[in-house]
Amino acid sequence: MRQAGRSLPGYREIRKRHSLFEVCRQPELCAEVTLEPVRVHGVDAAVMFADIMLPVLGMGIDVELVESVGPVIAEPIRTSADVEVLRIPEPEDAVPFILDAVRLVRADLEPERAVIGFSGGPFTVAGYLVEGKPTREFAQTKRCMYGSPEVWHGLCEKLTETFIRYLRAKVAAGVDVVQLFDSWIGALSRDDYLEFVAPYSKRILEAVDAPTIHFGTGTAHLLEAMAEAGGDVIGLDWRVPLDEGWERVGRDRGVQGNLDPALLLGPFERARDRAIAILDAADGRPGHIFNLGHGVLPDTDPADLGRLVELVRERTASVAA
Numbered sequence: 001m002r003q004a005g006r007s008l009p010g011y012r013e014i015r016k017r018h019s020l021f022e023v024c025r026q027p028e029l030c031a032e033v034t035l036e037p038v039r040v041h042g043v044d045a046a047v048m049f050a051d052i053m054l055p056v057l058g059m060g061i062d063v064e065l066v067e068s069v070g071p072v073i074a075e076p077i078r079t080s081a082d083v084e085v086l087r088i089p090e091p092e093d094a095v096p097f098i099l100d101a102v103r104l105v106r107a108d109l110e111p112e113r114a115v116i117g118f119s120g121g122p123f124t125v126a127g128y129l130v131e132g133k134p135t136r137e138f139a140q141t142k143r144c145m146y147g148s149p150e151v152w153h154g155l156c157e158k159l160t161e162t163f164i165r166y167l168r169a170k171v172a173a174g175v176d177v178v179q180l181f182d183s184w185i186g187a188l189s190r191d192d193y194l195e196f197v198a199p200y201s202k203r204i205l206e207a208v209d210a211p212t213i214h215f216g217t218g219t220a221h222l223l224e225a226m227a228e229a230g231g232d233v234i235g236l237d238w239r240v241p242l243d244e245g246w247e248r249v250g251r252d253r254g255v256q257g258n259l260d261p262a263l264l265l266g267p268f269e270r271a272r273d274r275a276i277a278i279l280d281a282a283d284g285r286p287g288h289i290f291n292l293g294h295g296v297l298p299d300t301d302p303a304d305l306g307r308l309v310e311l312v313r314e315r316t317a318s319v320a321a
Contacts, residue, residue, distance in 0.1 A: 007300040010036045020065050024050055030101035035108060040302060041309045045114035045177070046105055048170070050098055052120030052181055053128065055166045058094025059086045059158065061129065069134065076132035078144070083154040088161045091169035099173040106174030117175035119163040121182020121216070122156045122200040123193075129155065138187045145196050152196060160200045164207040171210045179213040180204060180231070183294070186218020193222055198229040205230035213256055217294055223248045238293035243281040246288075254287035261292045264300045264308070271304065272311060279315050290316075 006012075011033050014023060023029045034049040053063045053071045062074040077083060091099060106115050127141040128134065130152075135141075145152045167178045180201060185193060205212045214231025216222065220240045227234055227249040236245040236257035246255045259278060263271040275290075282288040290312045296305070 006298050007296055007302050007305070008036050008040060009302075020051055021054070024054060024101075025097045027097050027100035027104055030097065031104035031108065034101065034105050038109065038113065041306050043309060045116050046109055047116045047179075048098070048102060048105065048118070048175065050118070052118070052125055052183075054095060054098065055089070055091075055119060055162050056125065056129065056159070058089030058091075059162060061086070071128050071134065073129055073132045076140070077126075077129045077155055078140075078151070079148075080151055080154060083151055083158065086155075086158050088158055088165070091166050095166070095169075099169055102170055102173040102175055114176040115174060116177045116179055116213075117167065117170035118179040118181050119167050119204070121180050121185065121197075122159055122163075122204070123185045123188065123197045124181065124183045125159055126152070126155050127184060127187075136187070138184070142192075145192065149196075156196075156200045160203050163204050167204070167208045167210075171208060175210065177211045177213060178208050179215055179235075182214075182216045184218075185216040185222060185226075186220075188222075190221055190225055193225055198225060201226075202229045213289075215256070220245075227253065233287075233289060235291075236293065241281060242278050242288075243283075246282075246285075251285075251287075254289060256289040256291045258291070258293040259308075261294055261297050261300070264304050265297060268304050268307060271308065275308060275311055276315065279312065284316075 014029060014033060018029065023033060030049050034046050037043060038046045051065065057063060064072045066072050102115065102117065109115060127138050130141045130144050131138065170178065182201060185197060188197065205214060211232045212230065213233040213235055214226055214229065215235030216226065217237045218239065219226060219237065223234065223245055233254035233256050234249040236242060236255050238258050238260035242255065242258050249255065259275055263274055279290065
């Protein structure tokens with residue numbers, strides 16, 4: 001899952017000296033913080049360190065990542081004129097450092113361990129751009145969708161093309177899997193998702209020549225619609241039982257999830273019991289990627305993450321046997 005390394009000491013030391021964007025712009029540092037969770041925890045894949053707002057920098061948008069707040073946009077997108085001036089950048093020109101970091105990680109990692117690249121999803125990124133900062137209500141975003149649909153669709157068209165180019169470039173550089181993080185689509189009704197978001201997600205997921213993971217949170221009411229939009233694997237958050245979510249997205253797909261990250265802030269025994277319940281619900285069927293239901297929380301004890309990895313390995317090895 002994204003942010004897997006942010007509870008680790010190596011990452012924290014690097015972040016004392018460098019902002020997130022500074023880490024991303026230095027391929028060796030970016031590769032180091034990507035690889036640290038793999039080395040410490042022995043997980044099966046490395047998730048490339050990046051931020052979902054990184055590709056939009058090349059579009060001509062000024063983004064500041066404010067600590068404990070998130071992305072803040074100097075001039076939010078509100079009009080057709082705002083959309084018109086946005087560029088669709090070539091990744092080799094806009095984010096060559098990320099592609100270099102992918103190459104470094106792929107070269108350093110054992111062949112059997114996957115490298116996962118990702119981009120933000122249309123709603124989440126467009127929502128940040130319209131709102132100007134993180135929000136739970138997405139009032140300005142919905143005002144734009146309902147009152148100025150030409151602005152919304154124009155923005156999503158440009159974001160979609162940008163993300164397609166970005167993910168294709170990552171695949172060419174060496175990532176094995178791509179994940180579309182539309183973290184906040186749970187703020188939408190099913191009808192609004194189908195009208196304003198799903199067509200763009202579908203285009204992105206179909207355009208990439210690699211296995212795809214489609215992820216959001218608060219999506220219990222959207223799972224069938226997300227599956228229809230695409231993704232070889234559908235990410236499930238902790239709000240829906242794994243076996244129920246799997247039935248709803250279809251057994252012909254994989255599922256990823258779905259331990260609540262906050263469980264790892266309490267006694268490990270509770271997280272252990274819940275992890276075992278999730279594995280029991282998966283029942284050894286092919287296609288389950290055990291994972292958290294969202295990103296690792298910063299206060300998580302790395303030792304507990306290590307214990308969780310060991311637990312999952314032990315339980316799945318016994319099932320396989």
